[in-house]
Amino acid sequence: MAEVNRQWRLVRRVEGMPSVEDWRLVEAPVPTVEPGTFLARAIYLDVAPYMRARIAAVRNYARGVEPGEVMIGGAVARIVASRAPGWKEGELVVTDFGFGWQDYALLRPEAVRRVDPTLAPPETWLDVMGLNGVTAWFALFETGALRPGDRVLISAAAGSVGQLAGQLARLAGAVPYAVASTAAKIAWCREIGFEGGIAHRDCEDLAGAIRAMLPNGVDLYVDNTAGPIHDAVLQNLAPRARIVVVGTVSLADRLGRPDIGPRFFREILVARARIEGFLVLDFEKRWGEAWARLAELLRAGRIVTRYDVADGLERTPEAFLRVLRGDNLGKQLVRVSAG
Amino acid sequence: MAEVNRQWRLVRRVEGMPSVEDWRLVEAPVPTVEPGTFLARAIYLDVAPYMRARIAAVRNYARGVEPGEVMIGGAVARIVASRAPGWKEGELVVTDFGFGWQDYALLRPEAVRRVDPTLAPPETWLDVMGLNGVTAWFALFETGALRPGDRVLISAAAGSVGQLAGQLARLAGAVPYAVASTAAKIAWCREIGFEGGIAHRDCEDLAGAIRAMLPNGVDLYVDNTAGPIHDAVLQNLAPRARIVVVGTVSLADRLGRPDIGPRFFREILVARARIEGFLVLDFEKRWGEAWARLAELLRAGRIVTRYDVADGLERTPEAFLRVLRGDNLGKQLVRVSAG
Numbered sequence: 001m002a003e004v005n006r007q008w009r010l011v012r013r014v015e016g017m018p019s020v021e022d023w024r025l026v027e028a029p030v031p032t033v034e035p036g037t038f039l040a041r042a043i044y045l046d047v048a049p050y051m052r053a054r055i056a057a058v059r060n061y062a063r064g065v066e067p068g069e070v071m072i073g074g075a076v077a078r079i080v081a082s083r084a085p086g087w088k089e090g091e092l093v094v095t096d097f098g099f100g101w102q103d104y105a106l107l108r109p110e111a112v113r114r115v116d117p118t119l120a121p122p123e124t125w126l127d128v129m130g131l132n133g134v135t136a137w138f139a140l141f142e143t144g145a146l147r148p149g150d151r152v153l154i155s156a157a158a159g160s161v162g163q164l165a166g167q168l169a170r171l172a173g174a175v176p177y178a179v180a181s182t183a184a185k186i187a188w189c190r191e192i193g194f195e196g197g198i199a200h201r202d203c204e205d206l207a208g209a210i211r212a213m214l215p216n217g218v219d220l221y222v223d224n225t226a227g228p229i230h231d232a233v234l235q236n237l238a239p240r241a242r243i244v245v246v247g248t249v250s251l252a253d254r255l256g257r258p259d260i261g262p263r264f265f266r267e268i269l270v271a272r273a274r275i276e277g278f279l280v281l282d283f284e285k286r287w288g289e290a291w292a293r294l295a296e297l298l299r300a301g302r303i304v305t306r307y308d309v310a311d312g313l314e315r316t317p318e319a320f321l322r323v324l325r326g327d328n329l330g331k332q333l334v335r336v337s338a339g
Numbered sequence: 340m341a342e343v344n345r346q347w348r349l350v351r352r353v354e355g356m357p358s359v360e361d362w363r364l365v366e367a368p369v370p371t372v373e374p375g376t377f378l379a380r381a382i383y384l385d386v387a388p389y390m391r392a393r394i395a396a397v398r399n400y401a402r403g404v405e406p407g408e409v410m411i412g413g414a415v416a417r418i419v420a421s422r423a424p425g426w427k428e429g430e431l432v433v434t435d436f437g438f439g440w441q442d443y444a445l446l447r448p449e450a451v452r453r454v455d456p457t458l459a460p461p462e463t464w465l466d467v468m469g470l471n472g473v474t475a476w477f478a479l480f481e482t483g484a485l486r487p488g489d490r491v492l493i494s495a496a497a498g499s500v501g502q503l504a505g506q507l508a509r510l511a512g513a514v515p516y517a518v519a520s521t522a523a524k525i526a527w528c529r530e531i532g533f534e535g536g537i538a539h540r541d542c543e544d545l546a547g548a549i550r551a552m553l554p555n556g557v558d559l560y561v562d563n564t565a566g567p568i569h570d571a572v573l574q575n576l577a578p579r580a581r582i583v584v585v586g587t588v589s590l591a592d593r594l595g596r597p598d599i600g601p602r603f604f605r606e607i608l609v610a611r612a613r614i615e616g617f618l619v620l621d622f623e624k625r626w627g628e629a630w631a632r633l634a635e636l637l638r639a640g641r642i643v644t645r646y647d648v649a650d651g652l653e654r655t656p657e658a659f660l661r662v663l664r665g666d667n668l669g670k671q672l673v674r675v676s677a678g
Contacts, residue, residue, distance in 0.1 A: 053383055053605070057404045058605070060609055061608075061609045061611075098625065105527040117387050145380065149474055164609045188531040197342070223604075226604035226605075227604075245493070245604055245607050245608050246608075248604045248608060250438075251604065251605065258601045259388040259604065260598055260601055260602070260605075261599065261600075261602060262597045262598060263457065263565075263598045263599070263600055263602060265565040265566075265569070265587045265590065265597075266397070266563075266565075266585055266587055266590065267600065268394070268584050268614065268615075269400075269584050269585075269586070269587060269616040269617070269618065270399055270616065270618075271616060272616040272618050272621060273615070273617070274401075274613060274614070274615040275607065275613070275614040275615070276607075276611070276612070276613040276614070276618070277607040277609065277610060277612050277613070278608070278611065279608065279609075279611050282611060
């Protein structure tokens with residue numbers, strides 16, 4: 001065991017696009033194991049768009065991180081010392097939120113789930129078998145009310161939720177289409193079953209490109225980004241279109257400032273469209289339902305995911321900024337130890 | 340019977356706020372009664388916000404009126420000559436859309452409903468017993484999923500749909516709040532059971548006024564207007580808020596041009612709010628359900644409606660413009676004949 005616990009602590013709440021200077025790496029003592037707890041060492045740390053809102057000064061659905069605190073985040077970790085009955089040294093666990101950007105965390109059993117590496121590989125527990133899996137599942141099948149034949153457009157389609165949502169939509173008899181930043185990402189999307197896609201960084205008329213690809217409109221839009229992609233979709237709604245607002249990553253550089261742009265009330269009315277905010281925590285009691293199915297699909301090789309892994313705890317803020325800028329291809333993780 | 344049929348014909352499709360010059364009054368011959376039809380003479384003509392979109396150059400959910408055609412609109416009318424079996428001279432009928440702004444219309448039975456004046460007074464068949472009744476009913480109880488205790492905010496609350504929605508919300512155990520243009524309208528709203536209200540023409544900070552009135556936020560917003568009132572509500576969403584987009588009358592002067600303003604994706608996400616476009620025609624097969632209940636409520640005196648009646652066919656465009664500007668108090672009608 002190392003002598004120190006390296007931790008990324010938040011320096012300040014952030015208004016515009018965050019930068020690596022908004023956190024600082026400190027060395028703290030490795031915590032002492034108290035009765036009822038265990039100490040775990042991170043293998044993979046999660047970095048994900050939801051974290052942007054946790055460091056913003058504005059209202060959110062969950063408590064934010066205060067300056068001076070360790071940055072929030074999930075991890076797959078190995079127990080290195082335990083005083084919690086039933087939890088043994090060497091076992092793998094995953095925390096969805098409560099590990100933090102650090103080498104070691106002192107955890108209580110109720111804060112973690114057991115990782116069964118025979119069921120699915122360790123990294124998937126921060127992805128398909130973690131928040132991304134249940135986000136894609138409930139966004140499509142509950143809030144999105146997906147039906148066979150739906151033309152499903154997915155933004156940030158090569159990202160963690162997007163790549164999974166596209167594959168699940170296809171498995172459920174719908175036809176997924178991708179919007180992603182680059183042609184390389186669109187190529188990956190096609191490889192895993194998307195019917196088509198648009199690389200929006202090269203696209204001058206996104207609304208027109210969507211119209212050309214989907215002349216009868218979008219039935220279901222899984223909105224991971226907000227911003228200009230949302231605007232383009234609102235001009236291409238099929239009757240009874242559903243828009244599930246899963247994330248707003250394109251607003252990362254302006255959280256707390258007004259987002260000014262075109263509104264589409266007539267389009268919403270004419271299409272009788274439904275726009276609905278989605279928060280995966282609302283489905284927490286039912287996550288197990290989805291994971292049971294997702295584990296089967298993973299084992300059967302019917303869903304694949306791609307990872308973009310940064311090496312070393314010291315690269316964690318940088319990896320997070322890659323996600324906010326859309327520079328990652330696949331689910332972004334940080335490898336902290338060999339495990 | 341008069342020798343001529345006065346008709347308001349559309350001069351042009353309209354982009355900004357319409358003016359009376361966008362129609363012209365012509366005299367046409369009274370139509371000859373063909374077999375299977377009857378001739379009816381208007382008593383009341385309807386003027387309503389939905390007509391704005393029918394004369395716009397932009398896409399809508401229904402066919403528009405072409406220049407040279409008689410302007411679309413419903414009417415309560417009396418049969419003056421009939422060659423349709425089972426439909427007698429002297430009987431009252433109502434058409435929801437297909438009468439037109441004119442003295443006489445030649446109608447087929449399938450285009451009308453019978454008016455039973457012992458069930459509800461003639462004018463109510465263009466209101467509670469007409470499109471407004473079913474709009475308020477299905478917007479609240481279907482799309483809006485109203486529940487007892489909901490704080491329901493209603494824009495254009497003293498208008499035809501608004502006044503009814505407020506009373507129905509109260510009868511269903513919810514607490515209705517009004518937004519209307521003037522203090523006189525708010526006073527009327529309070530009289531019929533709204534808990535409180537805001538006169539937005541005198542209000543510099545509408546979002547703040549809503550926050551002061553409803554510190555825990557809006558559970559259900561019946562959006563008859565779009566525009567700045569919508570924006571103010573989006574800053575005051577209760578968790579799981581529902582916004583039913585019923586109409587966009589505040590956009591009457593800019594249909595076909597982009598509506599630029601603040602967007603509220605984070606607020607939608609954080610509140611897990613649902614914004615849904617509403618079109619009463621989607622519920623057409625079920626209108627009878629609502630009218631049966633509404634007739635009972637009317638007869639029991641449990642709902643009241645106020646009418647704003649312009650006198651004479653020649654005032655029809657002017658009466659319509661009053662509605663678009665929000666100058667009417669209560670459901671706007673035009674009295675064309677004594678009946």
